[in-house]
Amino acid sequence: MGGACDLSLGLEVEPLALVAVTIEAPCAAGGAAVLHHEGLDVSVLLDAEGRAETILPALAVQAAIRAEAGGQSAAAAVTVPEAARIDRAVLMWQGERGAELHAREFGADYGSPGHVWAGAPGDVEAALRGEGGMMLSLGDSRIPGARMAEVYTFPTGMAARSGAVALSIETPVAATTCGRVIEARTIQISPGVPAPLTRDLSLPVPGCEMEGEWLVLSDMLQGLTIAAR
Template sequence: MINVKRYVMAGGTFAAALGIGFVMQNGSAQAPAGVPQVVAQSLVPKGPAPQSQALEIEGITHTAALVPKPVTQTPAIKATTAQDKMALPDMPELRHATLRDTPVGALPQDEPAPSFGCEVTMTAEPTAAAMVDLTLDAPCLGNARLTIHHSGLMFTQVTSEDGKLSITVPALAEDAVFIAAFASGEGAVANTEVSSLAFYDRVAVQWKGDSGLQIHAREYDADYGGEGHVWAERARDMAAAARGIGGFITPLGDHSAAEPSLAEVYTFPTGTATLEGEVALSVEAEVTTANCGREVDAQTMQTGGGRPLKVHDLTLQMPACDAVGDFLVLRSLLNDLTVARN
């Protein structure tokens, strides 16, 4: 057992109001009609903002004045008479000279601008467990910050020194479209077909900065800290899902980037599971020194069994800093999974 305090916040104690960002992909998921809206409740009272006061400044005395510069008199200019002019010799040959253009040869031409091969390209290839391998090549954008968008999911990455990036992303749609967008306006699009997605259930949570949010999955009635408790510190990998024995967590986003957009995705092999039972799902927020006493914005997504993607937006007021180390358990955002033996 994990020895921490967990405060369960069941149905209707927190709610929709996100400002995490925009979606750059057409047909991005929206919350379907009939999805219950959750209601926000502040856990930390907010006091009135302090009133600012105007500062009055009096008795300012000018200590110096600009003194105009004296006007300098312009000396008189003496008129030149005919006697003062220098007589030029009579050169009759100049009077009959004719100006002629002399060819100077071909002028030098501008060198053509070199081509640096700065095109940004990206490929998407499906792999095991309904995952997709993304490969990005941006030769002129080394160590550059970018955002990956997919079906409403968005997270920050950084290219290598030579402008390359290779990551594996969980697909949220069978017709999977991925967009890479740089701050400079450069970008690339790639798409692929992920036919195996129908065999998996998938939930995601995304946020910006240090929110302390995590997905927790307790498979087959597992206790916290037990073998079937899957979360960031016991994430497993896609091999568990490929064998049908359980799910795994995929972290997305580069924490070292400035103000990164981050995400976690939990994948469970519902269609190939070797056992039957329940998987309890929750989003939990650990109270840390970075998030205590402030609001956290996030978004959850859930899909599986051919069902459309469900989206919930969340604004959560975190407890005061004397609760650092505790967890808030948000149970109303995700639906638990019922697993039938295959």
């Protein structure tokens, strides 16, 4: 029988292989919780009652999720069949942001329709129709040392057109990044691939004399080849 301070975790499957997560941690009210799933870690801020709601991308059909808050942990699992029919790429980091995840769909140029990133995250309705991908930003930067992520999803199993999607990790040489070493992790799932592909990234950024330039890494993630269904 649970106690008054027990942490609870609720999961509900949403379209596009997303999972709605509800956390209740009454004895960690106003604090932070961390969610863990297949190598993805995300920090969530709890309200005055110790409750939080967020979305996590499923990285496996059998999606097991664990939450930690206030020295306690709880785990739950849910079946997400659609996770076998999507392409998904994750960029994860801790603390201050230093890199960005970019997707350029079907030959799109930077800043044009089909260039999907945190500043132009795409359209959920279009993704549901198989017409394009979408970007999800996760984590709460108000939490010191927060675990953050950007997640790109393309609905490969119901794609409305054929073509390629170029994926890249990009870092501006700016006052907040110059001279730093950017530490991050990528995770990628694709139809027919049995397990997520995880890679750790350690990227030295040039000094501040190069401010205004960009570093573009196009080999950390596999580009997507889409066939219309």
